[in-house]
Amino acid sequence: MKVDWTRAFPTARIDSIAVVLLSISISLSLFSCAAVEAQGRPERLRVIYSAIGSSQSPIWIANEAGIFKKHGLDVEILYVAGGSRAAQVVLAGEAPVAMFNGSSVISANLAGADLINIASGMNVLPFLLVVGPSVKQIDDLKGKKVAITRFASATDFALRFAAEKWPVKPDKDFTVLQLGGQPEMMAALKSGAVQGAMLNAEFAIMARRDGYRELVDVAALGLTFPGSGLNTSKTFVKNRRDTTLRVLRSYVDSIHYGITQKKFAVGVFAKYLKSQDQPFLEAVHEMYLGKYIPKIPYPSTESMKRALDDIAEKDPRAKSWRAEQFIDATLMQELEKEGFIKQLWR
Missing domain, CATH: 3.40.190.10 (Periplasmic binding protein-like II)
Structure with a gap:
């Protein structure tokens, strides 16, 4: 990675x-x-x-x-x-x-x-890739926008680690945007400005209640x-x-x-x-x-x-x-x- x-x-x-x-x-x-x-x-x-x-x-x-x-x-x-x-x-x-x-x-x-x-x-890394309705599977990320907090942050690392085995790659197949913090990523997901966001567990739970879906649980991938x-x-x-x-x-x-x-x-x-x-x-x-x-x-x-x-x-x-x-x-x-x-x- x-x-x-x-x-x-x-x-x-x-x-x-x-x-x-x-x-x-x-x-x-x-x-x-x-x-x-x-x-x-x-x-x-x-x-x-x-x-x-x-x-x-x-x-x-x-x-x-x-x-x-x-x-x-x-x-x-x-x-x-x-x-x-x-x-x-x-x-x-x-x-x-x-x-x-x-x-x-x-x-x-x-x-x-x-x-x-x-x-x-x-x-x-207690992060989950949470996606909007246009993303049903990993392949659907192609051409989409995914939010992280900052480049070189834990959310950036989590996204790129998870993507190691994906058929689509960050920066090449989909755009990675740094938005600053978890609230900003959540707001962008809800507005449709991004189609995916690397949210922490708390915001992922809140997003789930609003109808968004967890595509990948990074903590479950076994990374130290x-x-x-x-x-x-x-x-x-x-x-x-x-x-x-x-x-x-x-x-x-x-x-x-x-x-x-x-x-x-x-x-x-x-x-x-x-x-x-x-x-x-x-x-x-x-x-x-x-x-x-x-x-x-x-x-x-x-x-x-x-x-x-x-x-x-x-x-x-x-x-x-x-x-x-x-x-x-x-x-x-x-x-x-x-x-x-x-x-x-x-």
Whole structure:
């Protein structure tokens, strides 16, 4: 499978990525670099989530349950659609930590960045190709338009992985459009602007209720892939390791809280997914916190290697890298050594 990751990170200069960021219509000021003050005032920083999908739910729960504050942080969470764009925000120094997929970590580093994955979110791709009435089978995609969030995003990877054995190919037989986020893809599908969309499980369920059909379930194809995980820069870890550890404690704590406090977590899903459909919300909770998101989210070398191997088919620079270079498991190891994880799950 050949994904053109250079469409997301076209140059080898970090300053060029920062220039790209200037065009993003979000108003972000630099995060506070001050350490926690002597009187114990929480440290302020921003954390990015990159999808309106429950893969991002540990960040939502940590925010809503006061878990960041519990660990000495005053966090503002912000939505930036798509993994490649979220990576650009981190690289530009607008937020030190973000949730996005591992392929965006790899692509950015091949272009000269120093991003690192410190915790896995999911090691599967919970996406489904949802199609309109004009598409009955794979062959019907010929001449059609299919939506993803961003080039080099997890949705892009999912589409191209699924298409490996199809008789029709993306870019050659059908057009692939990057639309930004799940809500935008859903709207385009409903309006007829696209005939297919790589939706996450939540939006796929909603689309099904509106009469659309799931053509391919990517999660069922058996792919190990570094889905949305917790990422930062090596520089941030080096200079502010204590802060990074507190972010990681918050992340791990929120997974535990989301699993053990189901009613609260379902309420958080309702807020961020903008739904009051209780059966739907409970199904989403079970799917993500009961199945997809690991309780102890160690970075996965295996899934990162899968993404790296795929990128190497298109970008020869990737062949000189090892999967281990894109992860830092020492932070999770430190939490385990100090007894934090055992205390949570006792």
